[in-house]
Amino acid sequence: MQPNKLIQEPSATALKYRIQSVDILRGIIMIIMALDHVRDFFHIHGMDGDPTDMATTTPLLFFTRWVTHFCAPTFVFLSGISAYLSGLKKTKAELRSFLIKRGLWLILVEMVVVTFGITFNPFYNIIILQVIWAIGLSMIILGLFVGTSPLVILITGAVIFLGHNIFDYVKVSDTTTAGKLFQLLVVGPRGVFPISSNRMFLVFYTAIPWTGVMLLGYSAGRIFNKTVDSARRQRLLTVIGLTTVAAFIILRLLNSYGDPAPWSTQKDNITTFLSFLNTTKYPPSIVFSCMTIGPSILLLAFFEKRRSKLTDIFTVYGKVPFFYYIIHFYSIHVLCMIVFFASGHRFKEAVDPNSFAVFRPFHFGFELPVVYLIWIGLVVLLYKPCKRFSKYRATHSQWWLSYL
Template sequence: MEQAVLPSKKRIDSIDILRGSIMIIMALDHVRDFFHVGAMTGNPTDPATTTPALFFTRWITHFCAPVFVFLAGTSVFLAGIKKTKKELSVFLLKRGIWFIVLEIVIFNFLFSFDPLYHFIGLQVIWVTAISMLLLAALIYLPLPVLFVLGLAIVAGHNLLDNFNSTDPAKIPLGWSILHQQSFRFYAENRSFMVLYPILPWPGIMLLGYCLGSLYKPGYDAAKRRRKLIAYGLSAIVVFVVVRWINVYGDLFPWAEQKTTTATLLSFLNVSKYPPSLLYTCMTIGPALIVLAWIEKARKNWMNITVVYGRVPMFYYLLHFLLIHLLCMIVFFAQGYTMAEAGSGFMLFRPNEFGFSLGITYLIWIAVVASLYPLCKWYGRYRATHDHWWLPYL
């Protein structure tokens, strides 16, 4: 399907198409953060105050981070087919360390536009890095052991919710890094936020790594699709049943609201920080079914999404740079001054700044479309060159 559009080094189109799709959707959430009028003052997933359109604008982007980390695990398995365990482990160690530097030095600047780094945040690149570092040691274990370990982390980490502090000011740093999101000031006008605690992200990557075994050369494609559908449906059933029981699997139980629609939103409003068992089932389950469907589907839009899916980190950094640059341009065009730019956290984005949801969608489409030529060029470059640094970007 795609080889005529973009040459590849024996890549698996279905994985790249799914990854590209969630990368495109991910940009919607980041555009919303910078351009929607209520992004800094309201909660888009609060059933009592949101609208269905705003809720699902946020909800659909829930799929992005877990599917990204899950597929990163799958890609690690596939990369290891032609490597020894030692070679793969060393690669994961180097890439994990590089990702941590990338998160702290480069992404934090793109997020804040503050060269003095008054704000430091640990987000999805950080937990991807930590997951890779752990996987570098764990890949020597048998695949069934890794599957059980990944499942135990994802299914069991919510048991730790009972140890969370109810006072944000009293959350120990170590506990915050491990399991509970926190925001703290560590010096005058300097802050540090653990937006993505480590658990259960290594478990999600481990499960993705195990899924990679279904893509080994010679594996029966029809059997793989049946397994993907079975795994996906199982995850969805777990989500519906456990969420309905309402006693485990998420920080926030659902509750009956004033309307049926609001009650449905409450049911779907599961915890992302950190991703609960139910959050993971709700997102990974449908993604596995889509992955099975993509294998046999032949749609024109797939020729577009695969381009983004083959250069995910390049696209990730570039789209954040473009969004923040556009925000800064609009900020000054609307008459704001440098004195109103703020400090540390998302410069050039005042709380009262922004547009309607419709305009936000138009900006999202323009951002994604404008990056297509660059992503296509870089994808071709990666596919036809072997520089040592290419696997790291």
Template sequence: MTASLSTKQRVQSIDILRGIIMLIMAVDHTREYFNIGAISTDPSNLATTTPLIFFTRLATHFCAPTFVFLSGLSAYLAGTRRTKGELSGFLLKRGLWLILVEVVLVTFALSLNPLYNAIVLQVIWAIAISMILLALMIKLPLRAIGLIGLAIIASHQLLSTITLVPNSTGDILMKMFFTARGTVFILDKSHFIFDLYAIIPWTGVMFLGYAFGSLYQAKHQQADRKRMLLYVAIFLFAVFVALRFINAYGDPAPWSVQKNGVFTLMSFLSISKYPPSLLFVCLTLSGALLILALTEKSAGKLAGFFKVYGSVPFFYYVLHFYLIRVITIVVFFLQGFKPSQIVTPNNPFLFTPPGFGFSIGWIYLIWLAIILSLYYPCRWFSNYKKTHTQWWLSYL
């Protein structure tokens, strides 16, 4: 979910890109809850995955970095009608609000566990803390913020070589800010925090997005902006291919020749999201920038369809999780599971017993039903936001 900051004059290509990503995102969330064994298996593990599952997961890799990048870009656009101090204050308050949303609303949607035995920190958490850090840095020159973002993206992998005393304060902070990959922080014997998103690597992506926001100033011609976005997209993809091919730097998981060409390609494309490696960011942002460039003048029903979802990202994000979980409850009972199986031992996520779910083909049908059922609610709220000016709308 991209934490968009409302602008009086919305940028069409941004809403289209955001809408595309929102819909792709729902594929992965649907897979996680409805694909048999998804909770306990890694779709990127070449020893156990299939090409369809792998490429389904690969497509959704583009979502989180695009959300974070567009959050930074939107922050810049919001700043064009605010002073630096006002923008800093807004980002700070919005970041704190998003932390509350992640811990209370999203965690409950993920687990349906009213006792909150597991608190899940993922993309909204990363966006929230990154917004707070951007708020603290907002008075720096734009170029400095962009360069800091680039430096973080290019170099944070070096920190993975640092070894600290397990569970020490330094180790916990290192994991939380730099290296978290499904890291579990124990609160007590029955409560823990599940941290998927290391903060600082994602902050680098947001800082870079903030710097790119300057391309949308009125002084930049549309053709020049499109050309710049295309050049940067091509450059990032070239960096990805070159560094990945030589297996020297940019991702902690090297690729290797596999049993056939398809699996070798899968190995080549199996890059690290937790935390986002340099190559992960290069590949995903090259795709995002390409779409931004190609949709500058897009019109028609398809573009309008994507814009509906992209104009209300927060609303869609929260709503789609709750819809997914309502459907899991219905399917749980339709598949013959009993109330005694709602809770699975050693699993804080309710209504997900062993054997629950469907094959990957059914996942796509359920996904289509979910996104299409949310179209009219999203269109209604999009129109509501356009015709109302209440202060709280800027937080949604």
């Protein structure tokens, strides 16, 4: 069967519609994501410990961090799918314009709104670049590609996705401006990029590898076209998901190309297994991306025909991911500030030079069980605001709603 018979191009009169499985999975991802950020602010070793350090971690601490690894790659991949679905009701020129403007908007929001939510520093001595910045730049690049063919987008995404780990074997100088930009965009792990003597970028997400994920997500969006029936979409997603998971296992067993951090035998079988799962996120290696995106694609297949009260709850969060993302940071930080004062700290202790966040001292917080309780409480607290905003979006059509 020829590809154009399997998945047809959308008609110019394609109507707006939502894929419930995408909203369900995105909602699950948003809920899990909050666990990682609650851990950052409330775990006793959130600042001075590494949950993926095989010498010091515990299975529960490792899992608490590892499960949140699924969030960023899945969210970026789903953003690509959403970009495709958004384009069903736009011309290519309209889609290009929308993606570029929304990408610029997201980068601005990351630097101004999200950074302040994380730091509570009105002087912006630290400007944080995380997943929203990576999505924003990826959208701009995708916008530049939408005028080309679907095949060009697919091949470009695959080349970036499969090929960027070649730079693991290349030494890139960080002493020149060009070298610093190359590290910022292509090869660098998370790090500090000074702007002035008292201001810096704290970069967690190297943007171009994430662009490969978004381009592949955009290409996968064709599977969610109305012209593809549900059963066929489920089969396609299952095959793609299983293939991606198999690629993760094979590449990780080979323990060579695909991840700069090889796994190794540890003190016991459990820790050795954790080492096997401990793939590189900064920047996302092929192995890391296959490990996380593969199961997520299988979940898309699983949720294709499943609805329940639980999936309806997930959908509430999944329909308003940007709204949820913003308010969850501010909610976490306000709660941290309350706990800060309630635990006896004074205002003069609010700024710790070893911490990037005001009201979050370097040595502060609780053990993991309390962190989980705070996380659950936060998710429950944000349910009604998300539901109300989702209803507002569904009943209003102001232009700015498409940017949220």
